[in-house]
Amino acid sequence: MKASRLAAVGTVAATAVLALSAPAFAHVSVQPEGVAAKGSYAVVNFKVPNERDNASTTQVEVNLPADHPLASVMPQKLDGWTVKVTKSKLDKPVSAHGEKISEAVTKVTWTADGKGIEPGFFQKFPLSIGALPEDTDSLVFKAVQTYSDKDVVRWIEPQKEGAEEPEHPAPTLALSAATEGGHHGSAAAEDASHSEEAAEHTDEAASAADGSDTTARVLGVVGIVVGLAGVAYGVLAGRRRTNA
Template sequence: MKVIKGSLKPSRLAVTGAAAASAVLFLSVPAFAHVTVQPEGAAAKGGYAVVDFKVPNERDNASTTRLEVSFPADHPLASVMPQPLDGWKVQVTKSKLDKPLTLHGKQIDEAVTKVTWTATGKGIEPGYFQKFPLSVGRLPENTDQLVFKALQTYSDNEVVRWIEPQKEGQEEPENPAPALQLTAAASGHHGSTAEDTSARSAAKETTAETSTDFSDTTARVLGIVGIVVGAAGVAYGVLAGRRRAPQA
C-alpha cells in the first residue's frame, strides 16, 4: 500500500484542532479586572465628591488582604475622609506640602498622600470584590483627571502594582493605575454639598407652596366677588320689576 507523506492520523488531527481552539480561546479571553475609581454621582472640578475604589479578587486560591492607594503629588487634596468598613482597618497618611494650599480661607501646609486599608478578617475572598469609599476635596480645577497608584496585596504575600498611567493613543497597560475623571465645575459656585441641595429643594418647595396659596386665595376672592355681584344683579332686577308694575 502506498503511504502518502504529510498525512495526519485522526488522533494527531484532534490534538492539532484542540490546540488551535485553545489558542483562539486564550486570545478571546478579556483582560483581568483591575482596581478602578469611580465617583458616586459627579466629581466636579473645584468641589467635593465621594469616590469608590473598586477592588476585585483575581485569584482562585488567595484573598486580598490589603489595599494601599497613593494620591497624586501634583494635585494634592487637603480633605480626605474614609468611610468605616466592617472587617477593615484604615490608616490615613499625611505629608507636608512644598507649596501650601488655601482651603475655606485657611492655609493648609499638609495633605493626604496615602490611604491604606488592612483586612482584620478574611479580606476579599476569591470570586468577590470590595468598594472602599472616600470623601475627597477640594478637587483641582486645572486638570481633567486625577491618577492614583494602588498596591493590592494577597494573602499569599503577592503584591500587584496598579501604577501604570494610561497614555493617550496607546493600548491599556497591563497594570493600569486607577484614574478619576473630573467634570466641569458647576456655574456660580465650586461644587455642591448635600446641604446646598437640601436648601435649594426647600426653597423650591416654599416657592411652590406660596404660589399655590396665592392662587387659592385669589380664586376664593374672585368667587366671593362673583356671588356678591350676582346677588346685587338679582336685587336690582326685582326692584326694577316692582317699579314698572301698573298701578291698581
C-alpha cells in the same frame, strides 16, 4: 482525529481569549458617587476585584496625587477592614477656605481583619475627598494590591494619550466642569427644594380641587335621584286617589 484536533484548537483559542481579556476586568478603578465636579467635594469608590484563584486580597493601598494635594480626605468605616490614613508635609502649601495647608493626606491603607477579598469577589473602598482641583481634567491615583500569598500588584502606570492601555493602569478619576453654587452646591439644592415644595403644594391643591368637584357631582346625582323619587311618589299617590 479531526474532531479531537478541532477541540484542542478551540480550547487553546478560548484560553487565549480569557488570558487577553482578564486584565480588562481585573483593574483597580475609581468612580464617583454622582458627579466629581471641579472645585467641589465628592465621594469616590475604589473598586478592587480579586482575579486570583488561590489567594485573597488582604491589603489595598491608595496613594493620592502629589501634584494636586487634597485638603480633605476621609475614609468611611468598612466592616472587616482596618484603615490607616497617612499625612505628609507638602512641598508646596495649598489654600483651602482661606487658609494655607502645609500637610495633607498622601496615602490611605486598608488591611483585612479576616479573609479579605476572596477569589471571585470584589470590594469597594470609599473616600470623601475635596476640594477637587480646578486646573486639571482628571486625578491619577496609584494603588497597590497585596495578596494572602504575599504577591503584590502595583496599579501605578498612567494612561498616555494615544497609547494602548498599560498592563497595570493607575486608577484615574475624571473631573466634570465646575457647577454653580460653589463646592457646596447649596444654591442648586435650595432651588431643587423649592421646586419640589411648589410641586407638592400644586399637587395638594389639585387633589383638593378634584375632591371638591367629585363631592359636588355626587351630591348632584343624589339630588337628582331624590327628586325623581319624589316625582314618582307623587304620580303613584295621584293614581291611588283617582282609583279611590
